[in-house]
Amino acid sequence: MSGFRAGATSDRDGDVVTALTREHDAIRHLLDEVEVREGTERAEAFGELLRLLIAHEMAEEEVVHPLVHRSSLGGRHVVRGRLWEEEEIARRLELLVEVSPDDPEFLPEILLLRVAVSTHLEAEERYEFPWLMHGTRRPERARMARAVHAVQARAPAEPAALLAHTRRTLREVAGAAGGG
Numbered sequence: 173m174s175g176f177r178a179g180a181t182s183d184r185d186g187d188v189v190t191a192l193t194r195e196h197d198a199i200r201h202l203l204d205e206v207e208v209r210e211g212t213e214r215a216e217a218f219g220e221l222l223r224l225l226i227a228h229e230m231a232e233e234e235v236v237h238p239l240v241h242r243s244s245l246g247g248r249h250v251v252r253g254r255l256w257e258e259e260e261i262a263r264r265l266e267l268l269v270e271v272s273p274d275d276p277e278f279l280p281e282i283l284l285l286r287v288a289v290s291t292h293l294e295a296e297e298r299y300e301f302p303w304l305m306h307g308t309r310r311p312e313r314a315r316m317a318r319a320v321h322a323v324q325a326r327a328p329a330e331p332a333a334l335l336a337h338t339r340r341t342l343r344e345v346a347g348a349a350g351g352g
């Protein structure tokens with residue numbers, strides 16, 4: 173078990189890209205744990221994954237995506253794609269919390285979640301984080317790391333809350349882009 177807590181490293185890292193990248197690594201590690209563990213250990217790892225994923229995506233939707241979206245036309249496309257991926261992750265989590273980790277259906281659902289999450293993390297690392305590194309200065313990234321920490325401290329571990337949050341953010345960015 174990783175013992176990783178969402179937002180726990182943000183202040184120390186002082187850089188939102190470092191903090192979010194570390195969370196990506198922790199998410200990947202927890203996906204491995206859920207797959208290889210059994211019984212209560214699997215249930216615990218899944219609980220940890222659920223909390224971290226929801227807190228992570230909510231914080232990105234409040235702190236990171238809006239900034240990248242405002243930056244340029246390219247930024248708008250990058251963010252729209254990431255939000256669609258986050259919506260799929262939230263829908264998959266909603267399904268998964270209805271299935272017991274001991275149920276034969278659980279592992280196939282986890283594998284589908286894994287594909288969705290891996291694609292999403294890679295796309296952020298490839299298209300969004302480099303923009304943040306080059307498009308912002310370090311003090312701004314430090315301020316963003318603190319904002320991420322604040323969002324994560326109050327994020328509920330409920331997939332339905334993430335789904336509502338993601339859809340609201342999608343509507344907001346669509347509105348900000350003049351409905352297009």
Ligand SMILES: [Fe+2]
Pocket residue numbers: 228229232254258292296
């Ligand atoms: Fe994300």
Ligand SMILES: [Fe+2]
Pocket residue numbers: 192196228232293296
């Ligand atoms: Fe992310």
